[in-house]
Amino acid sequence: MYKSVAETAKDISMPEDQVLRYIYEGRIKAVHDGKQFLINSTQFDTYFEQLERIKEEIEIWRNTPIPEDIDVKDED
Template identity: 85%
Template sequence: MYKTVSETAKDISMPEEMVLRYIYEGRIKAVHDGEQFLINSAQFDTYHEQLKRLKEEMEYWQNTPIPEDLDVKDED
C-alpha cells in the first residue's frame, strides 16, 4: 500500500521534513508521481515488528524483580 509523506510520517512518528530528507538520502524508498512522493508502507513492517519486540522486552525488564545478592552477609 502506498502512502503520502504525511501519512508515512504519522505512521512512524517522525516529522515530515525528516521523512523527505530520508527519501532524498535514499534511506526511504519512494516513487514520485509528478506531484508528490509515494512510499510503500511494506518497507516499514520490519521496523514496526522490532519496535513492538523492543517494547515487550522493556516491559518484561521493568517488571522483573531484582534478585537478592547471594554474597550479602547478615551482620547482626
Template identity: 80%
Template sequence: MYKTVSETAKDLSMPEEMVLRYIYEGRIKAVHDGEQFLINSDQFDTYLEQLKLLKEEMELWQNTPIPDDMDVRDED
C-alpha cells in the first residue's frame, strides 16, 4: 500500500521534513508521481515490529522492581 509523505510521517511518528530527507538520502524508498512522493508502507513492517518489541521490553524493564541487595543486612 502506498502512502504520502505526511501519512508515512504520522505512522512513523517523525516530522515530514525528516521523512523527505531520508527519501533524498535513499534511506526510504519512494516513487515520485510528478506531484508528490509515494512510499510503499510494507518496507516499514520489520521496523515497526522491532519498535513495538523494544517498547515492550523497556516497559517491562521499567516496571521490574529492584531486588533487595543480599549484602545490605550483612554486617561484618
C-alpha cells in the first residue's frame, strides 16, 4: 500500500522533514509521481517486528532478578 509523506510520517511517528530527508538519502524507498513522493508502507513491517522483539527482550531483562552475590556469605 502506497502512502504519502504525511501519512507515513504519522504512521512511524517521525516529522515530515525527516521522512523527506531519509527519502533523499535513500534510507526510505519512495516513488515520485510528478507531484509527490509515494512510499510503500510494507518496507516498515520488518522494522516494527524488530522493534517489538527488542521491547520484549528489554522487558524480560528488566524482570529478571539480580542473583545474589556468592561472596556476600563468605566469612573469611
